[in-house]
Amino acid sequence: xxxxxxxxxxxxxxxxxxxxxxxxxxxxxxxxxxxxxxxxxxxxxxxxxxxxxxxxxxxxxxxxxxxxxxxxxxxxxxxxxxxxxxxxxxxxxxxxxxxxxxxxxxxxxxxxxxxxxxxxxxxxxxxx
Amino acid sequence: xxxxxxxxxxxxxxxxxxxxxxxxxxxxxxxxxxxxxxxxxxxxxxxxxxxxxxxxxxxxxxxxxxxxxxxxxxxxxxxxxxxxxxxxxxxxxxxxxxxxxxxxxxxxxxxxxxxxxxxxxxxxxxxxxxxxxxxxxxxxxxxxxxxxxxxxxxxxxxxxxxxxxxxxxxxxxxxxxxxxxxxxxxxxxxxxxxxxxxxxxxxxxxxxxxxx
Numbered sequence: 001x002x003x004x005x006x007x008x009x010x011x012x013x014x015x016x017x018x019x020x021x022x023x024x025x026x027x028x029x030x031x032x033x034x035x036x037x038x039x040x041x042x043x044x045x046x047x048x049x050x051x052x053x054x055x056x057x058x059x060x061x062x063x064x065x066x067x068x069x070x071x072x073x074x075x076x077x078x079x080x081x082x083x084x085x086x087x088x089x090x091x092x093x094x095x096x097x098x099x100x101x102x103x104x105x106x107x108x109x110x111x112x113x114x115x116x117x118x119x120x121x122x123x124x125x126x127x128x
Numbered sequence: 129x130x131x132x133x134x135x136x137x138x139x140x141x142x143x144x145x146x147x148x149x150x151x152x153x154x155x156x157x158x159x160x161x162x163x164x165x166x167x168x169x170x171x172x173x174x175x176x177x178x179x180x181x182x183x184x185x186x187x188x189x190x191x192x193x194x195x196x197x198x199x200x201x202x203x204x205x206x207x208x209x210x211x212x213x214x215x216x217x218x219x220x221x222x223x224x225x226x227x228x229x230x231x232x233x234x235x236x237x238x239x240x241x242x243x244x245x246x247x248x249x250x251x252x253x254x255x256x257x258x259x260x261x262x263x264x265x266x267x268x269x270x271x272x273x274x275x276x277x278x279x280x281x282x283x284x285x286x287x288x289x290x291x292x293x294x295x296x297x298x299x300x301x302x303x304x305x306x307x308x309x310x311x312x313x314x315x316x317x318x319x320x321x322x323x324x325x326x327x328x329x330x331x332x333x334x335x336x337x338x339x340x
Binding site for chain 2: 012013015017026044047057058062072073076091095098103107
């Protein structure tokens with residue numbers, strides 16, 4: 001990105017590249033690993049427990065999965081919100097848009113079709 | 129007139145257009161990494177289609193066993209741990225490549241490879257078990273969607289393992305040249321992206337698939 005406000009120019013960063021020393025890098029990966037392990041364990045615990053209100057479980061699993069993907073993107077792929085990362089974030093945002101359109105759209109359309117379809121026994125009668 | 133010229137010049141300066149020095153094209157490492165990042169995003173879009181198919185066909189078991197009866201969550205937890213630790217080991221290999229340490233690079237890559245192979249072995253065992261249990265009976269859309277989605281991820285991991293071995297050999301033979309470093313950057317991105325897709329797989333396919 002070009003500097004707009006006369007600040008010294010900062011070159012772009014490739015996705016996966018990180019700035020800082022070795023110790024900081026290792027610490028970053030360790031933080032990511034710890035967070036991911038905690039989120040995974042919580043996910044598996046929530047799926048198999050009776051302690052949580054049952055209807056909330058699918059929502060909890062989805063939320064935990066999205067949180068863990070965020071952890072992976074930040075700590076392993078090093079996609080940040082910094083000015084040197086704008087291009088990477090814009091590409092990611094577009095990818096996410098398509099992903100949500102495909103998954104959300106499919107679920108919406110198919111549930112609508114299922115809802116509007118007559119029950120199976122009536123359908124059998126109509127085919128005769 | 130003078131005032132407008134000054135204002136104009138000021139605006140150009142603000143926009144960064146008055147700079148006489150141009151940066152030129154971005155370094156090759158950034159262009160390569162960005163291009164591969166876009167490929168990975170398109171790969172995720174492809175996976176999202178398989179996820180949509182699985183979510184829609186989840187209930188279409190034709191009277192056969194559902195996910196809750198078929199999946200073994202314990203082995204899925206082991207698979208998840210293997211892939212997560214191998215992603216971490218791949219991160220350590222990136223750091224070793226950055227500081228040009230041959231020994232640590234080969235160690236970290238070997239650990240990544242072993243954990244990836246362990247993941248594949250468990251998945252293969254699980255698939256063989258499922259095929260043995262579900263080969264008889266009607267064809268089920270649920271199982272087709274399951275094998276397509278999880279099998280596609282398994283194929284990606286297999287291809288990634290081959291790429292991993294190639295990278296170890298290339299670094300061993302040619303050292304940390306700039307072009308080898310670019311290839312390794314792409315490999316590391318690929319391996320971490322596979323782990324992200326696995327997060328969606330174990331959450332949606334196994335955990336939600338057993339809950340519904």
